[in-house]
Amino acid sequence: MFALADHLLHPEGEALPRDVDASSAAALLARGMACRAPVSGAVYGTLLNDRAALAALGDAMHAAPYKAPPKAPVLYLKPRNTLAGHRARVVVPDNALGVEIGASLGIVIGRTATRVGVEQALHYIAGYTLVADLSVPHASVYRPSVRFRARDGFCVVGPAVVAARHIPAPDDLQIEVSLNGGATFSASTASSVRNVAQLLTDVTDFMTLGAGDVITLGVPHGSPVAHIGDSATLSIGAMPPLTVSFVGAEEQEGEQP
Amino acid sequence: MMRGRVAYAGAIHEAYPDTNGVRLADGRVRGEHEVVWLAPIEVGTIFALGLNYAEHAKELQFGKQEEPLVFLKGPGTVLGHRGVTRRPVDVTFMHYECELAVVIGQTARNVTRENAMQHVAGYMIANDYAIRDYLENYYRPNLRVKNRDGGTVLGPWFVDAADIGDVTQLELRTFVNGTRQQHGNTRDLVTDIPALIEYLSSFMTLAPGDVILTGTPEGIVNVNAGDEVVCEIDGLGRLVNTIASDADFGRA
Numbered sequence: 063m064f065a066l067a068d069h070l071l072h073p074e075g076e077a078l079p080r081d082v083d084a085s086s087a088a089a090l091l092a093r094g095m096a097c098r099a100p101v102s103g104a105v106y107g108t109l110l111n112d113r114a115a116l117a118a119l120g121d122a123m124h125a126a127p128y129k130a131p132p133k134a135p136v137l138y139l140k141p142r143n144t145l146a147g148h149r150a151r152v153v154v155p156d157n158a159l160g161v162e163i164g165a166s167l168g169i170v171i172g173r174t175a176t177r178v179g180v181e182q183a184l185h186y187i188a189g190y191t192l193v194a195d196l197s198v199p200h201a202s203v204y205r206p207s208v209r210f211r212a213r214d215g216f217c218v219v220g221p222a223v224v225a226a227r228h229i230p231a232p233d234d235l236q237i238e239v240s241l242n243g244g245a246t247f248s249a250s251t252a253s254s255v256r257n258v259a260q261l262l263t264d265v266t267d268f269m270t271l272g273a274g275d276v277i278t279l280g281v282p283h284g285s286p287v288a289h290i291g292d293s294a295t296l297s298i299g300a301m302p303p304l305t306v307s308f309v310g311a312e313e314q315e316g317e318q319p
Numbered sequence: 320m321m322r323g324r325v326a327y328a329g330a331i332h333e334a335y336p337d338t339n340g341v342r343l344a345d346g347r348v349r350g351e352h353e354v355v356w357l358a359p360i361e362v363g364t365i366f367a368l369g370l371n372y373a374e375h376a377k378e379l380q381f382g383k384q385e386e387p388l389v390f391l392k393g394p395g396t397v398l399g400h401r402g403v404t405r406r407p408v409d410v411t412f413m414h415y416e417c418e419l420a421v422v423i424g425q426t427a428r429n430v431t432r433e434n435a436m437q438h439v440a441g442y443m444i445a446n447d448y449a450i451r452d453y454l455e456n457y458y459r460p461n462l463r464v465k466n467r468d469g470g471t472v473l474g475p476w477f478v479d480a481a482d483i484g485d486v487t488q489l490e491l492r493t494f495v496n497g498t499r500q501q502h503g504n505t506r507d508l509v510t511d512i513p514a515l516i517e518y519l520s521s522f523m524t525l526a527p528g529d530v531i532l533t534g535t536p537e538g539i540v541n542v543n544a545g546d547e548v549v550c551e552i553d554g555l556g557r558l559v560n561t562i563a564s565d566a567d568f569g570r571a
Contacts (some may be wrong), residue, residue: 104393104394104395106393109457109458110457124390127440127456128456128457129456130455130456132457133455134453134455134462134463136455136457136458136461137458137461137462137466138391138458138462139391139392139393139466141364141391141523142363142364142526143364143523143524143525144523146517150502155522176468203457203458204456204458204459205388205459206456206458207386207389207475208366208389208390208391208523209386209521209522209523212391212522212523213522213523214523214524233340268462268463268464268466268467268468269393269395269396269466269467269468270395270468271395272394272395
């Protein structure tokens with residue numbers, strides 16, 4: 063099972079996560095504490111769930127290679143090597159391209175969810191978190207290579223999982239991304255094609271989500287791109303903000319014996 | 320060594336082949352049908368390859384690829400030997416895919432082709448189902464096609480790499496209701512195992528328990544509820560699965 067009382071976060075260097083109230087979480091984070099991802103289940107990313115993203119594709123959705131607008135949710139896995147936590151330092155593989163910061167609402171599942179109806183869907187949610195769903199920018203969404211989204215550290219989660227009762231209106235949350243403390247990118251969960259409940263219903267019709275799994279509501283259209291040396295702060299609603307910094311590959315390289 | 324994982328009498332056991340069925344780690348010997356077969360290992364990240372046998376790619380009318388067509392699968396898809404996989408009543412084409420599953424045994428990051436096989440712990444048979452009706456052209460193959468509950472059958476055994484003489488010369492066969500429908504050989508892989516490990520580890524870290532499903536050869540046909548699908552790979556055993564109807568799953 064996956065259960066939390068309030069704000070669940072896992073300070074770097076500690077054996078177990080802490081479950082504390084909002085002010086304690088804020089006090090811990092104010093000290094500059096780095097965290098591990100507060101979840102360890104499967105993480106599924108959602109794309110093209112922002113009405114603006116579909117509008118931008120426009121007529122291209124009817125032409126090759128897409129041929130028709132998407133019917134089922136557009137999903138992908140963020141495998142375990144991608145998981146990272148608050149204050150992660152993520153390697154930018156190609157600084158000319160940069161890394162797109164998809165600030166997504168992470169829906170954290172509380173109990174086994176199979177064939178969940180829209181009316182019941184919210185009862186299966188333990189809480190919410192921030193997911194920086196990172197990707198190497200790529201134009202085509204036809205059959206993108208996994209190397210764009212599955213790189214080490216490309217799914218930064220946290221700092222906290224916030225209990226669902228603190229977030230009564232997940233379909234109306236402001237999303238913001240600030241690069242280096244400057245210009246802010248804004249979006250909202252309100253522009254989603256499928257809202258939280260509908261997404262869970264459509265997904266769990268064919269695949270079970272387990273306790274502790276995370277599915278994102280989706281990457282906002284027009285998400286900002288970071289480069290080496292940048293630091294991004296993501297916020298969604300009143301949840302504790304998530305910080306990610308972007309570094310070069312130099313110190314990480316080297317072949318294994 | 321061949322190892323399986325079975326549920327029996329209230330617990331999960333490691334299990335081994337026995338002339339009378341299956342031998343549990345605690346010494347009990349039971350018939351193959353007396354136990355519930357789970358996937359032989361607890362899997363980490365599951366990679367799957369599209370179009371990695373030349374003839375199969377031709378069958379699906381695909382040309383040359385710039386890089387391996389890799390996609391990822393979640394843990395909910397995994398099913399053991401003798402499990403059942405649901406076929407929705409409204410679909411016209413659901414097919415099996417017999418695949419050699421490569422299990423990573425050591426952390427791998429920036430591994431060269433020459434050193435790649437040191438990172439392989441062993442092998443399993445995989446039967447990776449797909450439902451063509453649900454194919455959409457966004458992030459192909461989309462999860463509704465390839466990430467369905469019970470759509471990735473693994474087992475019956477995990478076999479140590481050292482016990483497989485030449486992994487580049489293994490025959491794969493699939494039988495539907497006893498008729499051989501699919502036949503191939505790992506010598507025909509478009510991207511071979513060392514190249515796959517080199518490729519994947521060039522941009523991500525592979526960890527013990529990660530599994531690479533290396534693709535399927537030509538010979539896919541539609542399967543229907545009630546069909547028995549058996550996948551065989553030389554030296555790895557015989558993986559049985561049965562197709563079930565919506566009604567079996569309480570979907571009228």
